[in-house]
Amino acid sequence: MNPFISLCMIVKNEEKVIERCLSSITHLVDEVIIVDTGSTDKTKAISEKYTSKIFNFEWVDDFSAARNFAASKASGKWLLVLDADEYVDEENFKGFIQELKEDKGQFDAYTAKILNFTGNFGESLVQNLHDRIYKNTGEILYYRKIHEQFKHVEGKSLNIKNSSLLLFHSGYLNKTVNEKQKSIRNKELLQKEINVGPNKAFDYFNYGNEYASTGDYAKALECYLEAYKGKSDFRLSWVSTTLIQIIVCLMQLKRYNDALSVIKDAESIYDSSAEILFLKGEIFFLRGQLEDAKQAFKKIVNNQPKYNHIILRPDLKDQKPHTRLAEIYLCEENYNDAIFHYTSVLNINKFNNECIKKVIYILSKFHSSEEIAGFLFSKELVNSKNIKNYVRACFEAGNPQLALNLLENFYEENKFLYQIALLKKACITSEENFEYMHDILEYSIVKELIQANWINLIDLFLLREFSEKDNKVLSLIKQFEKEEVFNALINLFKVKVPKDDIEENLFLFSLQTLIDYRKNALCQVLLSKVDYLDKKSVRKAAALLFSKGYKVEALQLYEKTEWSYFNEQDFVNIINSMLQTNNAVNAVEVAKYALSIYNQDFRFYQVILENTQDENLIITTLQKATELFIESSYLRQYNVERSI
Known part of the structure; x- marks a missing residue:
């Protein structure tokens, strides 16, 4: 048989x-x-x-x-x-x-x-x-x-x-x-197929995929358009995929209004696909139309049964809209809604590292380790397969005690990781008893842990405090002091540092890590050296401080640099700080300057429209915004309210 x-x-x-x-x-x-x-x-x-x-x-x-x-x-x-x-x-x-x-x-x-x-x-x-x-x-x-x-x-x-x-x-x-080098091979075979095969439209579709995979979106767009033009039946599965890819290529090329025009036509044909609506929301998000973006993403997550047809990207139906909503709410400092949407993603995909990191970061701002562990276990987010992802996120958030709390439920299979968490806690909290960690305080082991990103050079720097109290620690530190990078880190904290000895990436990494570890005194030592950095590096340090909630210190650094180095988010940071102190007049002036550089960012138009008393400025700003942002429920509502 x-x-x-x-x-x-x-x-x-x-x-x-x-x-x-x-x-x-x-x-x-x-x-x-x-x-x-x-x-x-x-x-x-x-x-x-x-x-x-x-x-x-x-x-x-x-x-x-x-x-x-x-x-x-x-x-x-x-x-x-x-x-x-x-x-x-x-x-x-x-x-x-x-x-x-x-x-x-x-x-x-x-x-x-x-x-x-x-x-x-x-x-x-x-x-x-x-x-x-x-x-x-x-x-x-x-x-x-x-x-x-x-x-x-x-x-x-x-x-x-x-x-x-x-x-x-x-x-x-x-x-x-x-x-x-799949793309090279595939293009060669596709060229042979186009020369002899009868289905040139399908070949152009596949050609487009190859160009898109290497980031050549202009070429990819040409191929997708040729494929769509040559389709024999719009019901073929690759045809709807081609339409999605045309939109994506236009977005990558920042031809947002052209992409919205394609979306407008596609919405009526593929009204049961969340992907079309997500891409519209993504365009809004990328252009700073955050209220419009929220509406699109909320429509998707609140109407899941309606969107029962997947064309290409299943994650655009659930994970991605939840993630975008979480990011918007986090920017708005609406932490409860941010947590809701990040955990919604984790209920779908328990291995989403970015969402795990954000959940740990946000919860660590407001809750004890015991409370966070209880919440995560009650929601069944942590299990034996993703525990390492959570431990790593705890380490990055400077919360090794939470890692220990989580590891207690999986101790037998993670004994070594538990020891690493104990070492991490000792470094951050200045715990002095290292005897029960001597097994991992070997140079070769610690070196591997650094390479695997379980511990970092800041941990070793903090460990130096105990060199005189524990011979094992002393021996370990002496071996690392032979390494150039570790010595450069030590030099950062010396009273006098030669200007040329400060390396930007090391400075920013150290600052971010020490902020996460809540080592404020050491952060101040670092910030006292900020004048040794060039103005571009100072801007990066300011943005980092602002993102971590140190707004006063961030504004002080922004004053040390030049506006010509600012990106969109830097201007948004300064404007938001001004608005929080009721300084609307200067906020509008900054927004006007930002628009002279970044005229594609809706947030600056919104600041002007909501905060200026100058009617002429409102009219000109509204006219420019309406011409540029061809689809915006925010602008439509604004016009309605002005007409009342």
Whole structure:
């Protein structure tokens, strides 16, 4: 009796990921076929642990040729195609197999939904459907050299259904794309396909993806527009994706009004997709239209059932709008609503590091470690899989006691991390008993901990206080004093420092860390050296202080630099400080100056409109804002109120 389902893979130099793939699925299928197209690493050796059916195939610049060769070696009733950088969820796969067994001959093939982790760390999700499961009758083949699709050998139409199968794909992470130079290879194959293939619109779509992946958004936009112009049917899945990508490219090129025009047309066609509305909100956010942005993002998170169609980015339906709302509320110092939206993200994705850091940072401002730990556990946000993420966030927030409180629930599997937390607490709180930490006070261990970012040079600097009281600490510090960077840090705190010896990045890192550790006296020592920095570095220090809530000190530093070095947020910081002290007149003057440099930032128009008594200035400002920001409910409401 033939196997029910065979797994077919083509691979080359995939030693970093192939075990993850095979270990996730080989026990769930009946046969595993692996075709190697020229590996020079350990790919074959790893594969041999899971199957004996490994075949060589000379690469001929054609993915379909390799996939069809793999299919020819399989004996299963159904064929499943995976890449080495993909993997499955066991429960989802079992459900899919049951779906396949209940097929009753209705369908020739199925698509799988692929969730692609993108960015540096997989912080963004992109989804697409791809032809991956088909009957092994010899009548169905892959065609196209790249971005392969199914076809019947006699040209008959195929009955294809979208399956419930989810495939998780890490091959689009920035590091992987750069290492494998995928874009260069893909463009070469696409050019060959365009020269001979009948579906040029689809080829231009894929060309656009390649240019977008390397940041060439102007070229990408040209390709996407060509693809959209050449579409044969707007219902094809790649067509709606093309529309999303056109909007994204226009945004990247800062052609915001053009993007809004495309969105206006798309909203009526894809009204059940949150992605279109999110991109509108994102444009508002990027242009400083924060009230308009809030409206868009709130509409998404408050109407989840309405938005049941995902075109490309599933995270734009929930995680991203919640994150943006949290960021806006944090800027407004509305901490309760910020926490609500950050924790809403964590209820969806418990590994979102940025949200974890923000939650720990905000809660640490107002609550004890015991209260925070109780809150996190009551919300079921912390578990054995993400505890290290929380511990790292606690360390960065200067709250090692909270890390210890959280680790108590996971102590057995994290004993070493608990010791690190004790060391961190000792450094920050000046606890003197180091005897129970002597095991980790070895130079090689501490060096590794610094490289892994569990502790930092400021921790070591603070540890120096105990050099005369503990020989182990003394020995450790002496070894680090041989290192140039550590000595540069020590010199920062000397009474007299040669001007050329202050390095900007070290200064700013030290200042931020000491602020987080609440080491105010040492912060003052650092700030006494600020005149040794150039004016650009002083501006950065001022912005850092302001972001940490030290507004008076920040304003003092802003006075030491020049407005020509200011970015938009610097002007906003100064304006907000003036408004908080009822200095509306000067706030308007600063906003007018800021607009002469940053005329695309809505916040400056808003400051003028809300705070000036000069009717002529209101009229001219309103006219400019209305011309530039073609869609704004804030401006519409402002005009209504003026007419009453």
